[in-house]
Amino acid sequence: MRNIIIIMAMATLIAVSGCNENQEAVTGGPVKAFIEQTAVEKVIQTLNDSLGEAPKFRIERGVQQVANLWRESDGTVEDFEDFCLGNFVAEEPALENLYRKLERNFEIFNGYFHKMDVLLKEPIQLEGPEIEPVDMMFGSYNAAAHLTDDFFNNKIAFLTALNFPFYSLKEKTEKGATWSRLEWAYARMGDRFTSRIPAEIIQQASKTLTEADAYISDYNIYMGRLVNDKGENLFPDGMKLITHWGLRDELKSNYAGANGLEKQRMIYDVMKRIIDQSIPQQVINKDEYTWNPADNKLFKDGAEVQGNPEPDKRYEVLLGNFHAMKAIDAYNPNFPTYISRAFEEYMEIPQEDVERLFTEFVSSPQVKEVAAFISQRLGRPLEPFDIWYNGFKSRGGLPEEQLTAITSKKYPDPKALQADLPNILVKLGWPQEKARQITSLISVDPSRGAGHAWGAEMRNDIARLRTRIGAGGMDYKGYNIAVHEFGHNVEQTVTMNDVDYYMLQGVPNTAFTEAVAFLFQKRDLELLGMPNADPNKDHMMALDNFWASYEIMGVSLVDMKVWKWMYDNPAASPAELKEAVISAAKEVWNNYYAGILGGKDEPILAIYSHMIDNPLYLSNYPMGHLIDFQIEQQVKGKNLADEFNRMYTQGRLVPQVWMKGAVGQEISIKPTMNAATEALKALQ
Known part of the structure; x- marks a missing residue:
């Protein structure tokens, strides 16, 4: 899913952005608190004395939240005290009334600013005339960048933070199983204002992410212009494939048909040229030249010409995303790095847990067993690109x-x-x-x-x-x-x-x-009216899910390594980042893939376009495969629509609470691994 992380990241930025006045420089350290702790304790004591024990937790957390967000430009310490004392809502009916009004109005703001964003990006994202600079200017503009400035200035943000506590991921996971639907809604309202990000940082992030998306969206290879060492064209004229998705899917499709293996090796060569940036600029989104990706020779009208390698643009874009996301760190005390925001705030699963889950899976003995079965089916030793083997999918017997x-x-x-x-x-x-x-x-x-x-x-x-x-x-x-x-x-x-x-x-x-x-x-x-009548279809589906998980978990492990490296080396150049990405890809390959698919120091796990245009999105795919398999087991023999509605109308609970409600257990690699073992026994 191409744009969801951009949308999610920008929605979060809109939700928490704030005024820059009296804050440290956007490249500086954490923002210093204006309200002293003595003033916080004074307000808490006064409210506790007047309102009693029942709202004590909300008082303590709400007043502290407001203090953390309050800047000198918002008013004096006395103004802070008066605001808290005058706006804390203690009684439940009044609190629910406040929630309903906030919810209604936030939907209006979110909805209409989103509509503006959709329309402004249409010239960039939809088919049409060539993108011009003015299209990028409007498409990368964030009309809502100053919205939360206004919410802090008119005190709506403070009113929300005062009355609806922010709960940590640990608290949501432990307490959420016993919360009512309204209590969950209150908790999500408490996520609404947890930090203040300057508007100029929001605008820069929007511009950077939009430009990254446009770079990838226009990165196409004209396959009919590729030739082998004999000068032969293996692909039809006019075939235009976007990287990496189109290239990968074309590689998958060539497990059958004429010259399939040679085509796959050629596509694999193209991918490696993209990763190391030796690909000639003349063949990116252009069909004027003939190109042999194996030896990287370029031809014009039959004569060899000099190619100009892409000048590390791929890694310049990735580095731009890093700097845009890192600029937010100083303004987010709950999630002080983009890595923590991507996992604990957005995914709501700690990064360490995700990495441990993936490492355990790709290290499992079932990987070698499934690989041996694939090799047997292909009748040859596996090659690195067989990471994309899709022979477990049914195609109805049709090419x-x-x-x-x-x-x-x-x-x-x-x-x-x-x-x-x-x-x-x-x-x-x-x-x-x-x-x-x-x-x-x-x-x-x-x-x-x-x-x-x-x-x-x-x-x-x-x-x-x-x-x-x-x-x-x-x-x-x-x-x-x-x-x-x-x-x-x-x-x-x-x-x-x-x-x-x-x-x-x-x-x-x-x-x-x-x-x-x-x-x-x-x-x-x-x-399409071609149901799968294969009696082994469930076993084949289990193996397909297993192999797809194995593939994308390695990519995600590389993505996480790269972001950790960028945080350790924030002043890196695009060339240095390129070497770090390739090194990370080779390390993961050598540890978990070389003994299975052959090849040493293969860089192919770095080909994924999401690594370049959607910061730290890739872990969602393998998590999606694991969740998908558990849901698939849940809906088996039942009406898909009924089960879908039962599960998905739970809404945005935290992942483990949602999964228990949906399938009766937390997210786990065991169902996928056990099913793969059973499938191999049945099929062999």
């Missing part, structure tokens, strides 16, 4: 060309896909009227990039399904991706409109929306 003939006829343009969305949901188990209601709030748009899903920020607004549909209709790769993105859209629409409290709308983290997308994507052939 991809025939599947593309079906999808291109069925979906010649975005309108055809739009019209078929209700039918897709009905096939998945939704009642016809509910399917119509959900899809009436989803719009299909032609995407410049690989495609993404972008949910609304207020009820009854439109979610966006961005997908690529060529002049000849939607090919099978595009269809498969579109079904994935549609899963996101359904989750986004249901959790926005059918969850009881606005502050609980959504899912615990993006891994949970990835899980829905995987559920939909696995059923893509069923939706």
Whole structure:
């Protein structure tokens, strides 16, 4: 899912941004408190004496939160004391009334600023004329950057922080199982204002993330212009693949068909040229030259010409994201690094727990057993690119060309896909009227990039399904991706409109929306009228999930290593970062993949575009695979729509509490690993 981390990161920045007056320089250390602790204790004592024991916890935490956020520009110490004493709401009916008013108005602000953002980014994200500088100026502009400045200036932010405590992840996990729905909504309201980030930092982050997304969205390779050592073209003329998604999916599709292995090796060479930046600039998004990626020779009209390597642009973009995110650190005492924000604030699972879970999985003995089974099926030793082996997926016995003939006829343009969305949901188990209601709030748009899903920020607004549909209709790769993105859209629409409290709308983290997308994507052939009749389909699905998890966990481990390295080396150059990324990729490969797939010092785990344009997003994919498998076991033999609605209308609880409510257990690698073991026994 392409844009979700950008959207999530910017929504968080909007929620916590604040005024820069009387704060330290944006590159300086932590912001110093203006309110002394003696004043805090005085206010707490006064409120406790007058209101008694019942609201004691809220008083102590709320007053401290306001003190942490209060700046000299907000008023004197006496103003702080008067504000707290005059605005603390003790009685439950009055507190619920305040919550309802805040919730209503925050939805209005979030919803309409989001609509502005969607419209301003359309020239950058949708098919159309070439992007011009003025498009980037508007598309990277954050209209809401000063919104929270105003909320602090008019004291709305302080009113919220005073009355709705912020709970740590540990507290939410331990206490949340016994909270009522309203108590959960209060806790999410307490997440609303926990720090103050200067508006100029918000604008810079928005600009940086938008430019990174545009860089990746326009990074295409014209495959018909690639040649082997004999000068032969292996791919059809006009095939244009975005990196890395298009390249990866084309590699996957060549496990069958003519010259499949040679094509895969050629794509693998292209990927390695992108990683080390030896790829000639002349072949990026251009079709004027012929290129042999194996020896990196470039030709024009049959004659060899000099290529100009891409000048570490890939790592310049990554470094820009790091600096934009690091600039926020000084203003976020609860989550003082972007690593902590990405995991403990956004994912709500500690980074150490995620890394431990992934390391345990990729080190498991089942990996070697599944790899041996794949090698047996292929009839050859595995090569590094077999990390993307997809032979466990059913294709109905049809080669991809025939599947593309079906999808291109069925979906010649975005309108055809739009019209078929209700039918897709009905096939998945939704009642016809509910399917119509959900899809009436989803719009299909032609995407410049690989495609993404972008949910609304207020009820009854439109979610966006961005997908690529060529002049000849939607090919099978595009269809498969579109079904994935549609899963996101359904989750986004249901959790926005059918969850009881606005502050609980959504899912615990993006891994949970990835899980829905995987559920939909696995059923893509069923939706084309080709149900899988294989009696071993459940075993094959288990192995597919296992191998996909193994692949993406390694990528995520590299991503985490790179961000730790950047924090340790904040003054690094793009060239130094390139070497660090390649070194991290090789280290993870040598530790967990070389003994399985062959090759030493392979850098391929660094190819993922999300590493470049979506900061620390990649861990959501393997978490999504694990969650998806547990949910798949839960819905087995049941109506998918009913189970989906039961689970996903829980809304945005913390992950482990949500999982217990959904499937009766926490997130675990054991169901996936055990199922892989059972599948191998059955299939061998």
